[in-house]
Every structure is written in structure tokens, then in C-alpha cells.
Amino acid sequence: MSNIKLNIENLTSLWQKASEPFNAYFKEPQFDYSFIKHSDWPNRLWFDQEITEEIVSSAKEKIVSISKKMIIPYWDIYNNDSCEILKRKGFHVKFEQIGMSLKREQLFESLNNVHLKKVTTEQEAKLWSILFFNSFGYNLHSGISNSLQKNTDFYIAYHLHEAIGTGILYTTNGISGVHAVGIIPEHRRKGYAAEIMKMLINQSIKMKSKLITLQSSNMGKGLYLKLGFEEQFVMKNYALSQ
Structure with a gap:
């Protein structure tokens, strides 16, 4: 498994694990989502495949039925413009993040300020x-x-x-x-x-x-x-x- 997929898997697994104690994690055929009432996090809907018009339409219906504040993360790893589908379906970019990774064996020296x-x-x-x-x-x-x-x-x-x-x-x-x-x-x-x-x-x-x-x-x-x-x-x- 590539480092990119390992990064994404760790993140989505955390969303799932955080939601499960509240019975707030759900798996649909085309996407997964978590929604915890009275919380802003994780409250995400995510895809494990490249998106299509049909998939995004289904995701939009789910979000409208639950909470319009839910976030859809889109990892730009498919080398195409499929994110344009989200725009056409009425979504906008709220914020961006950069997936990053590190391989390191040597310990850092701590300044003991924290x-x-x-x-x-x-x-x-x-x-x-x-x-x-x-x-x-x-x-x-x-x-x-x-x-x-x-x-x-x-x-x-x-x-x-x-x-x-x-x-x-x-x-x-x-x-x-x-x-x-x-x-x-x-x-x-x-x-x-x-x-x-x-x-x-x-x-x-x-x-x-x-x-x-x-x-x-x-x-x-x-x-x-x-x-x-x-x-x-x-x-x-x-x-x-x-």
C-alpha cells in the first residue's frame, strides 16, 4: 500500500473510530460517513473510490437529510478533474489541507518547554x-x-x-x-x-x-x-x- 493510501486510511479510520461509540458511523455502498450530534467533528462523508455524478448526487441527498454543515474531503490523487463534479452539484471548497508523511529513526532533542x-x-x-x-x-x-x-x-x-x-x-x-x-x-x-x-x-x-x-x-x-x-x-x- 502506498504512503498516500496509508495516510488517508489512518485519517478515515480515526473518523470511524471516533464515531462508533456514539453509533454515528455508517457505511453505504458508495461512501462512508460519520455524524455525531452536538459536535462539529468528525462529521465527514468520504469516498473510497473515484467519484461520479451518480455518487455525488447520492452523497448530496444524504447530507441534505442529515446536516448541510457536513464536510466532504476530496483527496486530489486521481490526476483528473473529478472534483468539478462537486462544484456542479453545489459544493464549494471550505478549506484545504496537505497530506504529509515522515520516515525518521532518530529522536528529537526536547527543549522541555512543554x-x-x-x-x-x-x-x-x-x-x-x-x-x-x-x-x-x-x-x-x-x-x-x-x-x-x-x-x-x-x-x-x-x-x-x-x-x-x-x-x-x-x-x-x-x-x-x-x-x-x-x-x-x-x-x-x-x-x-x-x-x-x-x-x-x-x-x-x-x-x-x-x-x-x-x-x-x-x-x-x-x-x-x-x-x-x-x-x-x-x-x-x-x-x-x-
Whole structure:
């Protein structure tokens, strides 16, 4: 399996796993989707095949029946213009991400400005959700971070004794996916995101992961390139135009 497919598989598997405790993951013949009430994440509908007019029409019907706020991720890996089908069906690009991966065996040296605490209690799960909202603007059901245990570590980042950010490390088939690395606004531009990333990469190396993957915003891409990540593909995230 290619590194691109491993990256996408890790991401979609996390969406599925996050939704299952709420009975909110569904598999249709042409697509999968997850929708958790009172949460903005994952709430995605995704395809495991190249899209057609028929497939997108079916997906649109499902989204209209559930929530017009659901996101459709489209990975630009088919070397064609099939994404134009989404535009014709009334979808627009809400935001873009870059799929990236890293192979590394040497541990990073930590500056010890930040330490990570794994979420293990309901109180920590609620704090993680608050930090996630402050970092990304998404509401997240606090039960998600408390219900996922196997192969999934939710972390709260602390500077001294103050909670400043979030991170997730999710492992599938020897692949460590780094997700939801965010810093609350008042503590940005202090190098904390880089420290969190180095610690999560180190943890992946210690777990003997053969590949580390993530999906970056354009703003964060520079940091990940400095850490050695390579760009793999563009992921356009579509929403239904209102």
C-alpha cells in the first residue's frame, strides 16, 4: 500500500473510530460517513473510490437529510478533474489541507518547554475539548476523547502548569497519525507547536512506527517541512453552498 493510501486510511479510520461509540458511523455502498450530534467533528462523508455524478448526487441527498454543515474531503490523487463534479452539484471548497508523511529513526532533542499529559479522566476530556475549540473553533463532544483508548492517545500540552494546547496520536497498521495539534491563541508563536510535534514524533519512533502521517493547513506546512515531512497530496474539504 502506498504512503498516500496509508495516510488517508489512518485519517478515515480515526473518523470511524471516533464515531462508533456514539453509533454515528455508517457505511453505504458508495461512501462512508460519520455524524455525531452536538459536535462539529468528525462529521465527514468520504469516498473510497473515484467519484461520479451518480455518487455525488447520492452523497448530496444524504447530507441534505442529515446536516448541510457536513464536510466532504476530496483527496486530489486521481490526476483528473473529478472534483468539478462537486462544484456542479453545489459544493464549494471550505478549506484545504496537505497530506504529509515522515520516515525518521532518530529522536528529537526536547527543549522541555512543554510537557504532554495523556487524557485519562472525564475532567481531562472536557478540558481537551475546550482547548480544541479555542485552538480550532470546532465544538467537539467531550465523550470522544474519553471513549477512545486503544491505539489512540489524546494529549493536553502544558507549559509549566498551564494548559496551552492539544494533540492526538493515532496508530493503524504501524502508521502513526498525528492529528489536532493546536495551540490556544494567547500562546501561539512561542515555539510550542514545534515542541509538541517533536514529542509526538519521538513517541512514534519509540513505538517503532514505520511512517508518521498528518494533514496540514497551508499555515502549518512550513513547520512540518522543517521537521522533515514531505508533501504527498492536497485534500480539498467541500461543504454544501447555502
